Amino acid sequence: MTDLTRRTILGSGLLAGVGVLSACGGSPTSECLQGEHQLDGGPAFTFPFIAGERPRWERQVSLRGLAVSPDGRRIAAQEPWDRKSLGESETAGTTVWDTATCEILARFNDGMTNGVAWHPHDELLAAATYAGLHISRLDGKVLWTLRGHRAPTRWRSFDIKDLAFHPDGHQLTSLSTDGTVRLWSLGGDACTPSPVLRVRSGRPSSLAYTEDGSQIAVAVDGAGAQLWDPSSGERAETFDDCGREAVGIALDGQGRFVLGIGEEGRLQVVGQDGTCSAGTSTRITVPEFIATAPDGRIAVSGGRTEGLELWDADLTESSFIDLPEFIPEIGAPGELGRTAWGPDGTLYAVARWWGVIAWDGSEWRPFELP
Incomplete structure (x- = not known):
């Protein structure tokens, strides 16, 4: 067991903190609760007289949650509620596979279907549902329950869209369409809420830490991209010259950011000086998922596209898979x-009906379905 896991298990109970700004001018409260506590497990969002989407029998995985362990030996994704609600599955939530054998190692009935992130140094997973998160060990033991994001209501839909650990592992960031990016400090014997980054316009859709962890880049659909200080919670810079419909963001391996511009199906590179490139067209209709390989290659997917676009490190040549x-x-x-x-350059993806698949450079390799 690692030091952080051991300290966390011995940690204190409830620690609550306040954020920077709320929608009404006050301070929204974030909570770190030791152990497993109740979270909103599914969308309550419905319009009157309009029926919700019917559950599906077919096996599937969530399109939003996917994370590879730092050593590349395991991968985590999430099984939606559909098949459990229909009695076709005993679990809904986080699933862990062996990347060598493609076999399932563990299935957690945690209801977490909105995103997953692997701790960079410890055997811990962060997983999100619509309004909250769990930080768990790989045996499914929940160490911390994180609450504070707004839950969906009958009239409005909110959900957590992205998660990321700080490179040193001592901070977790969660991004929600409620307009906030919440920070959580992990270390010592406690989990402590950190500043709340309040996005005043647009819908935050994706986030990424800089390589040294000194800043957080947030893509905001309707307001472009922004840089924030994860220590103070203050906004450092706004990329005004970039497209406002930013739906995806990632580091490109050269200290720059790659933005996915949704309305125009375009990729833009933001230099270290904050300037934006003219942009490159992409076949991905809504480039919301952007991932950079160890050698700098860039994978782009999203927008219900039945495939992905693979670019070289300079975004000059691409192929569609x-x-x-x-x-x-x-x-x-x-x-x-x-x-x-993965650290060895293997590309993993989640597909609605195929589940988890891996690209070896010539063909897809499917993993065992939950």
Whole structure:
């Protein structure tokens, strides 16, 4: 057991903190609760007289959650509620696979289906549902429950769209469409809420730490991209020259950011001086998922596209990779969601009906389905 895991288990109970700004001018409260506590497990968002989407029998995974362990030996993704609600599965939530054998190692019935992040140094997973998060060990033991994001209501939809650990592992960041990016400090014998970054306009959609962890870049659909100080919670810079419909963001391996511009299907590179490139067109209709390989290659996916675009490090040449052939009993491959690179350069992805798949450079390799 690592030091952080051991200290966390011995940690104190409830620690609450206040953020920077709230929608009404006050201070929204974030909470770190030791152990497992109740969270909103599913969307309550419905319009009157309009029926919600019907559950699906077919096996599937969430398009938003995917994370590779630092050593590349395991991968985590999430199983939605559909099949459990229909009695076809005993679990809904986080699933962990062995990347060598493609076999399932563990299934957690944690209800976490909105994103997952692997701790960079400890055997811990952060996983999100619509309004809260768990930090868990790989045996499913919940160490901390994090609350504070707004839950969906009958009239408005909110959900956590992205998670990221600080490079040193002592901070976790969660981004929600409620307009906040919440920071959580991990270390010593406690989990402590940190500043709340309040995005005043647009919908935050994606985030990424700089390599040294000194800043957080946030893509805000409707307001462009912004840099924030994760220590003070203050906004450091706004990339005014970039497209306002920023839906995806990632570091490119050269200290720059790659932005996915949704309305125009375009990629833009933001230099260290804050200047934006003219942009490069992409075949991905809504480039919300951007992942950078150890050698600088960039994978782009999203927008219900049935495949991904793979770019070289300079965004000068690309190739489009289709999903595997149609699944006979379903009739279509379904869209492809988030991608993630292993340390050896293997590209992993989640696809609606295929589940977790890996690209070896010539063909897709499917993983065992939950």
